[in-house]
């Protein structure tokens with residue numbers, strides 16, 4: 001595990017983590033996204049093995065029992081976890097592996113992989129976070145309400161992370177992430 005870099009990206013639901021990660025992956029072939037397993041239903045347009053491995057509750061429990069997950073947590077009524085096989089594959093390819101995960105999982109990674117670099121993404125304001133969460137138009141009001149309760153707890157824990165990045169202007173946030181990750185040279189900018 002020491003041969004590659006492990007990068008944890010955490011932040012409230014709707015802050016733009018997925019958007020930032022997609023842009024980073026497009027720009028930097030050195031980066032590899034760990035695909036999580038989840039018991040959540042797929043959203044429209046989500047693709048198996050690309051966005052998540054969508055599994056049943058019993059399959060998820062089997063994976064926990066078998067020790068297949070590097071971390072896992074419950075979030076807004078569903079289970080999410082990082083399979084070891086993704087970490088191994090990314091590191092084996094000599095890549096820097098990104099985990100886009102919530103707070104409890106990030107804490108487990110801190111304990112199990114203290115060398116991991118941990119970054120917290122903040123919204124420019126609470127109102128803007130709520131606006132983004134709704135504008136995605138993919139979640140029920142119940143799911144949005146659950147995400148907002150969690151968002152408050154997560155934002156309060158932002159100080160536990162090595163870096164905090166505000167995702168106001170997307171391009172500015174990307175540049176900040178690239179500089180934290182020392183990717184400026186690789187991007188050719």
Ligand SMILES: Nc1nc2c(ncn2[C@@H]2O[C@H](COP(=O)(O)OP(=O)(O)O)[C@@H](O)[C@H]2O)c(=O)[nH]1
Nearest residue numbers: 013014036072073075080081082100101102105
């Ligand atoms: N602990 C943990 N959290 C995860 C994992 N995969 C995704 N998450 C987090 O679970 C939360 C909910 O994800 P999702 O349902 O896709 O909603 P979204 O973040 O609002 O798009 C987000 O904070 C994700 O970062 C994982 O493998 N482990």
Ligand SMILES: Nc1ncnc2c1ncn2[C@@H]1O[C@H](COP(=O)(O)OP(=O)(O)O)[C@@H](O)[C@H]1O
Nearest residue numbers: 013014015016017018019132136167168169170
């Ligand atoms: N910097 C930004 N400015 C405005 N809207 C943004 C920004 N970053 C992301 N968004 C929008 O906010 C919504 C939530 O983004 P998403 O990447 O799905 O968040 P997360 O993965 O953190 O839940 C999406 O509609 C996305 O297009």
